[in-house]
Amino acid sequence: MSKQIGDVILDVNNISLRFGGVKALTDISFNVKEHEIRAIIGPNGAGKSSMLNCINGVYTPQDGNITFRGKTFSHMNPREVAEMGVARTFQNLALFKGMSVIDNIMTGRNLRIKSNLFMQALRVGPAAREEAQHREFVEHIIDFLEIQAHRKTPVGQLPYGLQKRVDLGRALAMEPQVLLLDEPMAGMNVEEKQDMCRFVLDINDEFGTTVVLIEHDMGVVMDISDRVVVLDYGKKIGDGTPEEVRNNEDVISAYLGTSH
Amino acid sequence: MAFFLETLLGGLMAGMLYSLVALGFVLIFKASGVFNFAQGAMVLFAALAMARFAEWIPKWTGIESPVVATIGAFVIAAAVMFVVAWLIEYLVLRHLVNQEGTTLLMATLGITYFMEGLGQTVFGSDIYKIDIGMPKEPVFLLESVFEGGVLINKEDLIAAVIAAVLVALLSLFFQKTSTGRALRAVADDHQAAQSIGIPLNRIWVIVWCVAGIVALVAGMIWGSKLGVQFSLTTVALRALPVVILGGLTSVPGAIIGGLIIGVGEKLSEVFLGPYVGGGIEIWFAYVLALAFLLVRPQGLFGEKIIDRV
Numbered sequence: 370m371s372k373q374i375g376d377v378i379l380d381v382n383n384i385s386l387r388f389g390g391v392k393a394l395t396d397i398s399f400n401v402k403e404h405e406i407r408a409i410i411g412p413n414g415a416g417k418s419s420m421l422n423c424i425n426g427v428y429t430p431q432d433g434n435i436t437f438r439g440k441t442f443s444h445m446n447p448r449e450v451a452e453m454g455v456a457r458t459f460q461n462l463a464l465f466k467g468m469s470v471i472d473n474i475m476t477g478r479n480l481r482i483k484s485n486l487f488m489q490a491l492r493v494g495p496a497a498r499e500e501a502q503h504r505e506f507v508e509h510i511i512d513f514l515e516i517q518a519h520r521k522t523p524v525g526q527l528p529y530g531l532q533k534r535v536d537l538g539r540a541l542a543m544e545p546q547v548l549l550l551d552e553p554m555a556g557m558n559v560e561e562k563q564d565m566c567r568f569v570l571d572i573n574d575e576f577g578t579t580v581v582l583i584e585h586d587m588g589v590v591m592d593i594s595d596r597v598v599v600l601d602y603g604k605k606i607g608d609g610t611p612e613e614v615r616n617n618e619d620v621i622s623a624y625l626g627t628s629h
Numbered sequence: 630m631a632f633f634l635e636t637l638l639g640g641l642m643a644g645m646l647y648s649l650v651a652l653g654f655v656l657i658f659k660a661s662g663v664f665n666f667a668q669g670a671m672v673l674f675a676a677l678a679m680a681r682f683a684e685w686i687p688k689w690t691g692i693e694s695p696v697v698a699t700i701g702a703f704v705i706a707a708a709v710m711f712v713v714a715w716l717i718e719y720l721v722l723r724h725l726v727n728q729e730g731t732t733l734l735m736a737t738l739g740i741t742y743f744m745e746g747l748g749q750t751v752f753g754s755d756i757y758k759i760d761i762g763m764p765k766e767p768v769f770l771l772e773s774v775f776e777g778g779v780l781i782n783k784e785d786l787i788a789a790v791i792a793a794v795l796v797a798l799l800s801l802f803f804q805k806t807s808t809g810r811a812l813r814a815v816a817d818d819h820q821a822a823q824s825i826g827i828p829l830n831r832i833w834v835i836v837w838c839v840a841g842i843v844a845l846v847a848g849m850i851w852g853s854k855l856g857v858q859f860s861l862t863t864v865a866l867r868a869l870p871v872v873i874l875g876g877l878t879s880v881p882g883a884i885i886g887g888l889i890i891g892v893g894e895k896l897s898e899v900f901l902g903p904y905v906g907g908g909i910e911i912w913f914a915y916v917l918a919l920a921f922l923l924v925r926p927q928g929l930f931g932e933k934i935i936d937r938v
Contacts, residue, residue: 425824451826463821465814467878475807476814480826482807489806543825 644891
């Protein structure tokens with residue numbers, strides 16, 4: 370593996386998030402470097418998804434800020450985040466169930482479609498060309514994710530593992546610089562997990578996309594990630610390469626419990 | 630035969646008018662997953678605005694031309710509906726992102742009462758008339774084929790054509806444009822739509838604007854037939870079986886559902902009515918809808934909902 374890890378692209382500074390009296394995140398800081406695969410792990414309820422939702426702009430943290438490509442934000446909305454080139458997938462699938470696979474992935478191109486409404490409706494001139502270009506891009510993604518056979522199927526009728534791929538495809542259609550994956554392998558069997566791992570590695574490798582991923586499967590995390598953040602009860606208890614994290618006392622006790 | 634044709638055509642044209650109202654329901658449901666209880670109130674509100682402004686414009690400006698009054702009133706009523714759409718988004722929907730469908734349904738119920746009250750307070754609660762200059766005299770077709778020809782009401786014919794054009798435009802908008810795709814996306818999943826950069830608030834304003842325009846056209850046509858009065862809200866009730874028949878998620882469904890019910894009502898009244906003492910027209914649509922709910926709850930063209938357990 371001789372991949373080039375670049376500079377810091379995403380820097381999370383002292384984020385704290387509370388829901389009423391519940392402290393979901395306390396003073397979390399970590400950074401993500403360009404082109405790396407960064408995992409966030411931790412036991413259930415550790416605050417992993419909350420962390421992702423803060424980066425994605427769904428939650429606004431009470432304290433702290435996030436620096437993305439040199440610009441610092443203390444709060445953003447999901448649309449701004451999407452416009453800056455951050456895409457995400459969801460832990461519990463959030464697909465457009467009634468729409469076909471192609472249409473679902475096409476929605477990911479929405480921000481990039483520039484021609485006006487009336488031209489699109491009539492399919493004339495530049496609008497027709499533009500639609501064709503986007504469609505071609507989407508076909509590439511469909512090939513890449515090996516879901517050619519299902520391109521016209523309404524997503525709600527696909528099995529779970531394939532729905533997860535469509536979710537990933539929609540995020541990829543945005544041509545993101547940073548891809549946030551919320552438990553991409555949850556509920557999958559070994560084979561499906563291997564496929565998903567391969568996709569994530571290929572995306573990282575071929576498109577140079579930076580990946581931030583939450584995952585429960587330790588084998589997967591240790592295999593594919595460059596660096597790992599460990600959360601427990603909303604606090605950061607470990608940060609480093611998989612090897613370092615594996616030997617971290619706090620991490621071991623968070624997962625296995627302490628001896629009394 | 631000529632009589633049958635006449636009944637059939639009459640039914641088709643009446644059906645087109647049902648479709649127009651049904652379309653309002655379908656649009657909002659497709660694009661925001663909300664069953665909009667307020668559609669009837671919107672029809673009344675739009676029709677009231679149209680009727681009153683058509684009266685006021687000559688008074689205020691001194692221009693007596695009915696064409697100017699009609700067009701002016703239409704434009705102003707459309708602007709009023711845009712403001713209403715924006716207010717609904719700003720005051721109600723914005724605060725209900727990611728809520729259950731039922732919550733949103735209840736919210737539209739509230740909007741219904743508010744709009745009915747506000748509309749009658751601002752525009753008055755008498756019976757008003759909308760005169761958009763549609764020809765009232767009937768025409769006779771196919772006189773060479775049948776004795777006496779087939780009688781058609783010109784007014785109905787024009788209304789049906791307007792409805793058909795509107796429907797064609799909306800179908801293009803929904804199926805072929807990226808905004809249409811965004812609308813459908815928002816209906817399925819708020820959170821996911823936000824994550825790919827679809828601006829939820831703007832989409833909702835667009836949907837309610839479109840529904841407002843559909844309500845205005847429906848209100849204008851129904852209003853010019855029946856007069857603008859409170860009972861116009863019950864037009865929405867007549868569209869309900871149309872929506873059930875055609876499927877709540879299908880624009881073509883709303884059209885074909887409307888046509889089936891329009892034709893069914895007229896034919897059953899004329900040909901079955903005498904055997905049961907008449908009055909079929911009033912309940913025919915509801916019985917048909919009931920049968921459909923039992924046999925095919927998603928309607929003719931609706932998306933089948935598959936729940937994985």
